[in-house]
Each structure stands twice: as structure tokens, then as C-alpha cells.
Amino acid sequence: MKGKKGKKTPTPPPQPEENLAEVQEEPSEIKIDGQMMTLSDSNILNTNQITGYKNKGDSLFIPDDASSILLEDEEEGMIKVAVLTQEIVVDGLSNVGCSACGTKQVFLNLSLPGFGLQDISLLQKYIYLQKLNLSYNSLSELSALSCMRYLIELDVSHNELTSLLDFQPPFGLQEANFSHNLIESMPDLSAYNHLVKINLDYNNIVAISGLKDCKSLLHLTLSHNNIEEIGGLDKLKIRHLNLSYNQLTQIENLDTVLELQELDLSGNSIFGLNGLTSSSRLYSLNLEGNQVSSLSEIQHIDSTTTLRILNFLKNPIVNEEEYRKSVIFAMQQLSELDHQVVTVEEKVAAVNLFDPPAEVQAALDHITHTVYRFLQPSKIYESTLPSIEMPYPMLVLTGPQACGKRELARRLAQEFPDYFGFGISHTTRVPYPGEQDGKDYHFVTPDHFQILVRQGCFVQTFKHDGCLYGLTLDAVESVAKEGLACVVHMEINGIRTLKNTYFEPRFVLLLPVSSEAHRERMVERGVYTEAQVNYVTQQRKAMYQEVNQEHPGFFDMVINSDKLGEAYDRLRQLVMDYLGTTDLTNVEGESVQPRLSTTENKDESSTHHTTMSAHRRTWSRPSFQGESATTNDLNSANNKAKLESRKTPVEEASIRRRQHAAIEAVEGFSPSVYDDLFRRPMVPMTAPGMLEGSPMAQAASMYQDPALLAALYPGMTNENFEVGMAQQINGKSNTKSNSSTPDSSNQSQVASSGLSGLSSARGFSDQESGKEGKCKEAIEPSALSEQVLDLTALSDALESLRGSLKDSSRTITPLAPRLVQGFDEWLGIGRDEGDRGGANTKPVVPSIPTGGRLTVE
Ligand SMILES: Nc1ncnc2c1ncn2[C@@H]1O[C@H](COP(=O)(O)OP(=O)(O)OP(=O)(O)O)[C@@H](O)[C@H]1O
Structure with a gap:
């Protein structure tokens, strides 16, 4: 509703029929003198509010006072009381309480809505009123209220007032409803410095003014006026501002209204949101029925982290592609958009659409x-x-x-x-x-x-x-x-x-x-x-x-x-x-093609090429310390073992290298790049993986090296170490397996497989025979699972190795304890349950084709 309004005919207040006043049979017991009273029975004071409108033909309470005048409004078929009488006032009084000075019992509230009153001079003597409702009358001025110094709430909505608060300011007026009047301007309201809430909806106000000193003002509503600019609110503490249905085209001058929480700008002609950037406490923003058309405008409010409720209905922006998701994506803090709850699913969908993780x-x-x-x-x-x-x-x-x-x-x-x-x-x-x-x-x-x-x-x-x-x-x-x-x-x-x-x-x-x-x-x-x-x-x-x-x-x-x-x-x-290549530079320092290094390797390599070319190409599947091999790996390894009667040079080199690595680990040499890579926290492994990555496997490879063996076990040869170790493990294993419980046997099987099974690359296992150059047959996966393991044997082996490391006259370098520690981890000694090893125990180098560029000779 816009434009100037003419003189209004008050519409009846929206009150139900039951609210019609009932006659108090014996009001004479109350002596009303002004607003003061004496009571014989306080129960009688349950005075009801009077509604002055009644449809024609219905019975209407009319006070006995002859001075009451009935007027008939032909057009609306309503009858209204035009002149205020004492009796009407009496019936409008309610809420007895202490007077402001604390010495008297007085009525605090007076409610006289819808009487078509034009003159309220009778009210001058009701000076103690705190709450006054004069809505739905025909008042054009309020000077009679000047005497009501204790007024706190005033409702004069739906009248014919042309000026605002034109009476002596009450001491502590907090709420004033002047909506639905004919007010055109806002006078200086600095005297009303306790005013908290003022409603000026449905007037003809063209500019916001006079509020400069209203430091207590929290609610200001000016909807349905003719305001063209937002202003006059500088540094106010307003929290709820309603400027809906005015003539606004932009949002401005709100940057100092820092407490603003709820802003209603619906029904204007606003195009952009740039005036809202610093509204840091805004919780609800209603922009329904404006002209916001671009999604880019969202950037002005997306940093308002407190914003929860937003309404863009009836703006061109809603026609933008993926409008709702775009807004939700930009403002994930929203809980309601366009009167619809924003769900978590919508937020996830928006993120996945615009910035998927x-x-x-x-x-x-x-x-x-x-x-x-x-x-x-x-x-x-x-x-x-x-x-x-x-x-x-x-x-x-x-x-x-x-x-x-x-x-x-x-x-x-x-x-x-x-x-x-x-x-x-x-x-x-x-x-x-x-x-x-x-x-x-x-x-x-x-x-x-x-x-x-x-x-x-x-x-x-x-x-x-x-x-x-x-x-x-x-x-x-x-x-x-x-x-x-x-x-x-x-x-x-x-x-x-x-x-x-x-x-x-x-x-x-x-x-x-x-x-x-x-x-x-x-x-x-x-x-x-x-x-x-x-x-x-x-x-x-x-x-x-x-x-x-x-x-x-x-x-x-x-x-x-x-x-x-x-x-x-x-x-x-x-x-x-x-x-397994070692030297890529020739004597002159030139880089040469990396071929498998030794002469014998070359020969083997060519033999191998020829052998391989007869078969379908397969990929070798090298395994490393800590690699977790699966049954599938084993299957492929076994298949491959059947196809190839001997190891490839690559595998042999790999075996040598790892033996070397194990020796270095004990001796304390600095690890190579390669070693660094695979020395990672241990993770639970399958049996073959345990074989390959286990400290036991490292130990197994150690005893292949005579020099190391001599250092650790003076006087011991490869053969007798092997026999001793095997006896230690197998002997215990057998003993234990005979008496093992079902539970322990289950555990045992896994680790036992680890000790004696082959890995896919058969790195250490081939050496376990202790006979160089003698290849051991690959073990079928089924065979692996039938073997029995005893963890006690492993513990004993660990203890024995520990002891030998301790007793050794050689100085043990800092790397040596790491090997022992590896045993502990492997056996679960001192391992924290929550300590999950890194999953990255794969070799960095991918599975390398065994044959390279194979040619059929
Ligand atoms: N298939 C692919 N998948 C993912 N990223 C790729 C793919 N192909 C190339 N890249 C990467 O895309 C990026 C851009 O490639 P481009 O060749 O244009 O860049 P560059 O400047 O030459 O960078 P670089 O020298 O790192 O290759 C590079 O980092 C490149 O490695």
C-alpha cells in the first residue's frame, strides 16, 4: 500500500464475538474517582475489555450514561460510540496495581479500542495509567495524554493522527504503536529516550528522522510508508528494522547500525546488496519482492556469518541457474532460505556441485x-x-x-x-x-x-x-x-x-x-x-x-x-x-644404458629373454620388506615359478641387495634411498608378508653372510647356525603344535607360514636351504596354511638374537637396536593397540615387467 492516504475509516478490530463486554451487574460497589477506587470486594474488579463495534441488530452494551451518543455508519452497517463517557472508561480499566508513587491502588491499564472516539479529554484525570490502548478510533490529536506521566505502552494505531507523539512526553514511554495513521513526518523524538519499540507502519512518512537520541530504541518498524532512502539511523542500537513496502532502491547507511539482527526490506525496488557488508550481527534478512537479479550480489552478505534466515522470493535472482544451491553454497550458515528449511543434504549437494572436495x-x-x-x-x-x-x-x-x-x-x-x-x-x-x-x-x-x-x-x-x-x-x-x-x-x-x-x-x-x-x-x-x-x-x-x-x-x-x-x-x-644395477657410468664417466651388471647376468638375461618369449608375458611382482602379500600375489608368484625354472637376474639382484641391506642394518651403515623407503612402521601382515618383512626374515638373511655371522657368533659357520636356528624354531614348533589349543594353532599357522613359505620374489626363502644356487620349489598356498607356527619359538629366537647382539664384542651401532626393536614390534611386544602403522608398505617402484622389450629369437 503506497502513496498518500486520505482520511481513513477505521476498520473494526479483529476481535472475536466473545470479547464483547458483559455488563457488570453491580458496578456500584466500586467507587471510581478518576482512576482511584475503593473496594469492598476486590473480586468485582474483573472488568472486561469493551469492544465498541457491533453489527446492526445485535444487542450492544451501552452504559446508562445518557450523554453517550450512538452514531450509525450506514456504509459499513456499524454502530459506534463517538463520545467518551465515564462509564465507558470504567469498563475499559483493568489491572489494579500500585501507583507510580507507591501510595495508592490504581488501575494501570485502559483499553478503549474501536469506539470511534474523537475526543479523549476525559482521560486527562487518569494520570496513573501505564498501558493505554486507543486503537481503532478516530483520534486526530493526543494532547489529553500529556498528563499521563507514567505511560509505558501506548497503542493509538488505526486512528487519524497526523503527527507523532504530539503530547508532553511521558517519563518512561517504552512502546508506541502509531501504525495506520496519517503521519507524514517524524518529529524530534529525543525526549522519548526510553522508547524501545515504535511502530509507524502504514503512514505517509517520507523520511526517517528524529531518532538521533533514541538510544534505547531496539525495534523500529516503518513498513508501508513512502520512504525513499535509508538514513537517520546512525549509531542507533536498533536490532529489528522493518522498512518493507517503501520506495527504497538501495541499501545504504546501515554500516553504523551495528546491532542490527533482523532486517525486513521486502516489497521495495532494491537491486544490490552492497550496503550490507558490515552488518555483522544480521540474523534474518527479508528481501522478498525486490529487484535483486545477480548471484554475484551474494558476495556482499556471504561473510555475514550470523545470517540464518534469508528470503529472496519474488526477485529475478531466483531464476538464475542453480540459484538455491549457489546461495546455500555461498552461505552455508543459512538455516532457512525462501521460507524453506535448508537441509544438511542440500548443503552437501551444494558443496559437491561447486567445490567438491x-x-x-x-x-x-x-x-x-x-x-x-x-x-x-x-x-x-x-x-x-x-x-x-x-x-x-x-x-x-x-x-x-x-x-x-x-x-x-x-x-x-x-x-x-x-x-x-x-x-x-x-x-x-x-x-x-x-x-x-x-x-x-x-x-x-x-x-x-x-x-x-x-x-x-x-x-x-x-x-x-x-x-x-x-x-x-x-x-x-x-x-x-x-x-x-x-x-x-x-x-x-x-x-x-x-x-x-x-x-x-x-x-x-x-x-x-x-x-x-x-x-x-x-x-x-x-x-x-x-x-x-x-x-x-x-x-x-x-x-x-x-x-x-x-x-x-x-x-x-x-x-x-x-x-x-x-x-x-x-x-x-x-x-x-x-x-639391481649398480654402475651406470663407464670409465670415461659417460652414462651407459643400465643393463644388469655382471657378465653372468647378461648371459642369464639373454637366456631368460629367450625362455620368457616362449611364454605369455607376465609381470614380476617384487616384494619388499614390509610388503603385505596376498594369496593372489602368492598365486601369481607360484604360477610364475612354474613357468620359470629359475629366477630372473632382476630377482637375484634383488636378493643380493636385500641381504646387503640386512647386513648394513646390523652394522649401522647409513641406509640407501631404497632402504629409507621401506623402513616404515610395521603393519599387520599376511603370512608371506611376514616372511618378507619380518625381522626373522632379516635374521634369516643375516646368517647367509659369513662375515656377519662370524661377528655375531664367533666360531659359527653358515651350516651350523642354520641347523641351530632351524632346530630352535622347528623343535619348539613341533612341541608346541602337539599340545597347542585350537586358538593358538590358528595363530601359529600364520606365522609358521611366514617362516618357511616363499614370497613372490622368493628373496630370502631360496636361501633358506643354505645351499647356494640350489632352488627350492615354490610352496603352494594350501601347503602354507597347513604348516604350524609357534610364536614361542619366535620369541626364543628373538631372545637369542638379542643376547647375541648384547654379548657381541662388536660395537653395536645405533641401527642394530632397530632390528631388535623390529622383532618386538613384529611380535606385538610393547606395541600400542591404537598405533596403526602407515599403510604405505608397498615398494615405490611398480611391478616391473620381467622381460622388458622381449623379442622372440
Ligand atoms: N592426465 C592427467 N591427469 C592429471 N594431471 C595431469 C594429467 N596430465 C598432465 N597433468 C598435469 O597437469 C598440469 C598441467 O599440465 P601442463 O603440461 O599444462 O603443465 P606444465 O606447465 O607443462 O607442467 P609440468 O612441467 O609440471 O608438466 C601438470 O602438473 C601436469 O603434470
């Missing part, structure tokens, strides 16, 4: 690609099909942009062409100078990329700087069918997706430590904007650091990538350690 994004990517792949006809690949027990071998180098991962991946593939092939990703970005299609990336158009997505070609995809990246299954397969492990580079987002797949890549993080060096490398390339450089060297790098710190085991290895040469050396060392 990396894990969610990766899961979605994985689902997308898997579903699209299933929709395609199934494809038979040339190489061994990937499966859970035999996934494609992959090494993934990761890190922030320009950390050098791509270059290192390429170098690895170049230097170890018999073992690694570079997996080429697809991208929609344009090639940088010098980049070649099909070599650095498969450069494709966005449309082509989408076609590949729908064809289910990708294993994972990643969006970065508006460009799409993706690794296809074919890219991996094209490397795999060559008999090589695929080395790829990608950002962490891709890794998260890969972790959802059945692939089991090893992940090496290349992390620039010096931001300056990283920055320089990026700037040197000359292809990145300043903003990109800043983002990558700061946020992106920090994110990698955080993941690495907070999720131990997420990356299998971390290499400082400040100096690419050094980083590559470390990576290369890692690979060489694994491959």
Missing part, C-alpha cells in the same frame, strides 16, 4: 569413466589384461606444475627403455613451443576430448586452468603391451582418481622446497601468467605439503625437486636399486 571429485570422475567404459563393447587388450592381482605396472610422478615431473618421467623412460615407457596423456591445451603432439601430449580439441570421455577411454581426467587433461587406458596399454611399466606425470587430482581404480601405481611426489627456485623455473618457461605462478608456487605447493604431512602413505616417496639433476639421480637410484 578432491576425494569427491575423484570419485565422481572414476564413476563417470567407469560407467562410460561399461557402456562400450568390451575390448581385449594385447597385453595381459589388468586384474586385481595383476594390475598394470605404473609409476606416477606428481607434484605442482613445473616441478619437473614430466621431464623426469621422460628421462626415466629414456634411460631405462627396457623397463619403462612414457604414458602420454591427452590435453585440450594448446602446445607450448617445442612440444610435439603424440610425444608430450596428445593435443586434442575440447570436443574430441568429450567424445573420448563418452567413449569411456579415460582412466582419469583433470581440469586445470580451463584445460582438460586425461590419461586413456590405451595410453597405459600401449606401454604395457611393450612389456614395460608405464611412467606418467599428473597432478594430485589424477592420483585420487587412480586410487579408486584397480591400478596400483606407485606415487612419487616431487616437491619444490624453495619457492624461489620453483618460481624461477616457471618464469623461465615464459608461458605462465603472474597469477598462475603465484598460485602454483604458493597455494598449490602448500596443498601438496599438507597432503603429504596429514596423510602419511598417500605418496610412496617424496623427492625434493629444487635441483632437477639431483631429483633425477634419486629417482634413478631408486629404480637402479630395485633393478
Whole structure:
């Protein structure tokens, strides 16, 4: 309702019929003198409120006083009392209490709504009134109230007042309702400094003014007026402000109204929300029926953390795409939007839509690609099909942009062409100078990329700087069918997706430590904007650091990538350690192709190639200290053992290397890169894993070394140590197994398998025979489970080793206790139940194809 209003006919108050006054039969018992009274029976004082309107024809209480005049309103069919009489007043009085001075009993409330009163001069003597209701009358001035010094609440709504509070200010007026009058301006109200709440709805006010000193004012409502600007509220403590249905076009001058909690600006013509930025305590904001059209306006209120209730109904903004989710995403603090409760599900959906956590994004990517792949006809690949027990071998180098991962991946593939092939990703970005299609990336158009997505070609995809990246299954397969492990580079987002797949890549993080060096490398390339450089060297790098710190085991290895040469050396060392190659430089210091080092190895290698070429290509599955092998691993190992009558040079080198590592561990040599990698907290292992990773296995390998044996057990040879150890273990084991309870036998079986079973790489187990060069048959998994283990035997073995370490005249270096400690952990001695070892006990280097690039001779 806008525009100037004319003289109003008061509408009847919305009161039910029952509220009509009932006649007090014997009011004469109350002597009313002014507002004071004397009582004979206080019960009589239950005076009801009078409603002065009544439909024509109904009986109406009319006081006996002859001076009452009935007027008939033809138009509305109402009858109203126009002149106030003592009796009317008497019937309107209620709530007896102490007068303000505390000496008299007085009526505190007077309620005379809907009498059509024009003159209330009779009320002048009711000076003790505290609550006065004169709503629904025809009053045009209130001077009679000047005597009511103790008035606290005044309701003069629905009258014909043209001015506000035009009487002598009562001492403590707190609430005033002047709504539905004809007031056009707000006078200076500084005298009403106790005013807490004032309602000026439905007037003709054009500007907010006169409130400067109303320091107590908390509620101000000025709805349905003609206000065009928000103002005059400077530094007030208003908490509830209603300016709905005015002529406002913008939100302004509210930045000093710091206590504002509830703001109703509905029914205006507001376009923007920029005036609300500093409304830090706002709880409810009603903007229904305005002109807010852009979602970007949300930014002005999204930092208002206290905001819970928001209403944008009937604004163009609600037609914006994903409007509700966008608002909820920007303001997750909301509990109600557009009169609808905001549910937790909506909040999660909004976050997942606009800023999905990396894990969610990766899961979605994985689902997308898997579903699209299933929709395609199934494809038979040339190489061994990937499966859970035999996934494609992959090494993934990761890190922030320009950390050098791509270059290192390429170098690895170049230097170890018999073992690694570079997996080429697809991208929609344009090639940088010098980049070649099909070599650095498969450069494709966005449309082509989408076609590949729908064809289910990708294993994972990643969006970065508006460009799409993706690794296809074919890219991996094209490397795999060559008999090589695929080395790829990608950002962490891709890794998260890969972790959802059945692939089991090893992940090496290349992390620039010096931001300056990283920055320089990026700037040197000359292809990145300043903003990109800043983002990558700061946020992106920090994110990698955080993941690495907070999720131990997420990356299998971390290499400082400040100096690419050094980083590559470390990576290369890692690979060489694994491959068992030792020397990659010739006498002149030139780098040579890493081949398996010794002459005899070369011969074996060629024999092996020939042998292998007769079979289907398979992948070796090297296992390491602490690796947790599964039955599937064992199966594949056993199958492989059947196919190959002898170990590959790679495996033999691996055995030697680990023997060496065990010796070093006891002697206290500094560990190699490779050792560092696998010396991680122990985790519960399956039997073969226990064999490989167990301290017992380390001990088993130790006694293969005569030098070490002599040092630890002077005078003892390989043979008699072996016999002694075997007796110690087997003898106890047998004894125990005979008398074991069902529970203990169960436990025993596992560990016993660990002692005597073979690992997939058969690293230590072949040596257990103690006869060099004599290969032991692989043990069937079923056979493993039949063997019996006695943990006591292991304890005894531990004690014996402990004792020998203690007694040894050699100085035990700090590394030696670590081995003993390993026994303790393995046996569960002193292990805290809550202390879960890192899950990362896999080898960093992926499963390496045994044959390299095999050719049938
Ligand atoms: N399939 C993929 N999945 C996820 N990330 C990928 C993929 N392919 C490439 N990336 C990564 O996307 C980022 C951007 O690649 P781009 O080649 O444009 O960057 P670059 O500046 O050359 O960086 P870098 O030198 O690290 O490769 C790089 O970090 C890159 O490793």
C-alpha cells in the first residue's frame, strides 16, 4: 500500500464475538474517582475489555450514561460510540496495581479500542495509567495524554493522527504503536529516550528522522510508508528494522547500525546488496519482492556469518541457474532460505556441485569413466589384461606444475627403455613451443576430448586452468603391451582418481622446497601468467605439503625437486636399486644404458629373454620388506615359478641387495634411498608378508653372510647356525603344535607360514636351504596354511638374537637396536593397540615387467 492516504475509516478490530463486554451487574460497589477506587470486594474488579463495534441488530452494551451518543455508519452497517463517557472508561480499566508513587491502588491499564472516539479529554484525570490502548478510533490529536506521566505502552494505531507523539512526553514511554495513521513526518523524538519499540507502519512518512537520541530504541518498524532512502539511523542500537513496502532502491547507511539482527526490506525496488557488508550481527534478512537479479550480489552478505534466515522470493535472482544451491553454497550458515528449511543434504549437494572436495571429485570422475567404459563393447587388450592381482605396472610422478615431473618421467623412460615407457596423456591445451603432439601430449580439441570421455577411454581426467587433461587406458596399454611399466606425470587430482581404480601405481611426489627456485623455473618457461605462478608456487605447493604431512602413505616417496639433476639421480637410484644395477657410468664417466651388471647376468638375461618369449608375458611382482602379500600375489608368484625354472637376474639382484641391506642394518651403515623407503612402521601382515618383512626374515638373511655371522657368533659357520636356528624354531614348533589349543594353532599357522613359505620374489626363502644356487620349489598356498607356527619359538629366537647382539664384542651401532626393536614390534611386544602403522608398505617402484622389450629369437 503506497502513496498518500486520505482520511481513513477505521476498520473494526479483529476481535472475536466473545470479547464483547458483559455488563457488570453491580458496578456500584466500586467507587471510581478518576482512576482511584475503593473496594469492598476486590473480586468485582474483573472488568472486561469493551469492544465498541457491533453489527446492526445485535444487542450492544451501552452504559446508562445518557450523554453517550450512538452514531450509525450506514456504509459499513456499524454502530459506534463517538463520545467518551465515564462509564465507558470504567469498563475499559483493568489491572489494579500500585501507583507510580507507591501510595495508592490504581488501575494501570485502559483499553478503549474501536469506539470511534474523537475526543479523549476525559482521560486527562487518569494520570496513573501505564498501558493505554486507543486503537481503532478516530483520534486526530493526543494532547489529553500529556498528563499521563507514567505511560509505558501506548497503542493509538488505526486512528487519524497526523503527527507523532504530539503530547508532553511521558517519563518512561517504552512502546508506541502509531501504525495506520496519517503521519507524514517524524518529529524530534529525543525526549522519548526510553522508547524501545515504535511502530509507524502504514503512514505517509517520507523520511526517517528524529531518532538521533533514541538510544534505547531496539525495534523500529516503518513498513508501508513512502520512504525513499535509508538514513537517520546512525549509531542507533536498533536490532529489528522493518522498512518493507517503501520506495527504497538501495541499501545504504546501515554500516553504523551495528546491532542490527533482523532486517525486513521486502516489497521495495532494491537491486544490490552492497550496503550490507558490515552488518555483522544480521540474523534474518527479508528481501522478498525486490529487484535483486545477480548471484554475484551474494558476495556482499556471504561473510555475514550470523545470517540464518534469508528470503529472496519474488526477485529475478531466483531464476538464475542453480540459484538455491549457489546461495546455500555461498552461505552455508543459512538455516532457512525462501521460507524453506535448508537441509544438511542440500548443503552437501551444494558443496559437491561447486567445490567438491578432491576425494569427491575423484570419485565422481572414476564413476563417470567407469560407467562410460561399461557402456562400450568390451575390448581385449594385447597385453595381459589388468586384474586385481595383476594390475598394470605404473609409476606416477606428481607434484605442482613445473616441478619437473614430466621431464623426469621422460628421462626415466629414456634411460631405462627396457623397463619403462612414457604414458602420454591427452590435453585440450594448446602446445607450448617445442612440444610435439603424440610425444608430450596428445593435443586434442575440447570436443574430441568429450567424445573420448563418452567413449569411456579415460582412466582419469583433470581440469586445470580451463584445460582438460586425461590419461586413456590405451595410453597405459600401449606401454604395457611393450612389456614395460608405464611412467606418467599428473597432478594430485589424477592420483585420487587412480586410487579408486584397480591400478596400483606407485606415487612419487616431487616437491619444490624453495619457492624461489620453483618460481624461477616457471618464469623461465615464459608461458605462465603472474597469477598462475603465484598460485602454483604458493597455494598449490602448500596443498601438496599438507597432503603429504596429514596423510602419511598417500605418496610412496617424496623427492625434493629444487635441483632437477639431483631429483633425477634419486629417482634413478631408486629404480637402479630395485633393478639391481649398480654402475651406470663407464670409465670415461659417460652414462651407459643400465643393463644388469655382471657378465653372468647378461648371459642369464639373454637366456631368460629367450625362455620368457616362449611364454605369455607376465609381470614380476617384487616384494619388499614390509610388503603385505596376498594369496593372489602368492598365486601369481607360484604360477610364475612354474613357468620359470629359475629366477630372473632382476630377482637375484634383488636378493643380493636385500641381504646387503640386512647386513648394513646390523652394522649401522647409513641406509640407501631404497632402504629409507621401506623402513616404515610395521603393519599387520599376511603370512608371506611376514616372511618378507619380518625381522626373522632379516635374521634369516643375516646368517647367509659369513662375515656377519662370524661377528655375531664367533666360531659359527653358515651350516651350523642354520641347523641351530632351524632346530630352535622347528623343535619348539613341533612341541608346541602337539599340545597347542585350537586358538593358538590358528595363530601359529600364520606365522609358521611366514617362516618357511616363499614370497613372490622368493628373496630370502631360496636361501633358506643354505645351499647356494640350489632352488627350492615354490610352496603352494594350501601347503602354507597347513604348516604350524609357534610364536614361542619366535620369541626364543628373538631372545637369542638379542643376547647375541648384547654379548657381541662388536660395537653395536645405533641401527642394530632397530632390528631388535623390529622383532618386538613384529611380535606385538610393547606395541600400542591404537598405533596403526602407515599403510604405505608397498615398494615405490611398480611391478616391473620381467622381460622388458622381449623379442622372440
Ligand atoms: N592426465 C592427467 N591427469 C592429471 N594431471 C595431469 C594429467 N596430465 C598432465 N597433468 C598435469 O597437469 C598440469 C598441467 O599440465 P601442463 O603440461 O599444462 O603443465 P606444465 O606447465 O607443462 O607442467 P609440468 O612441467 O609440471 O608438466 C601438470 O602438473 C601436469 O603434470
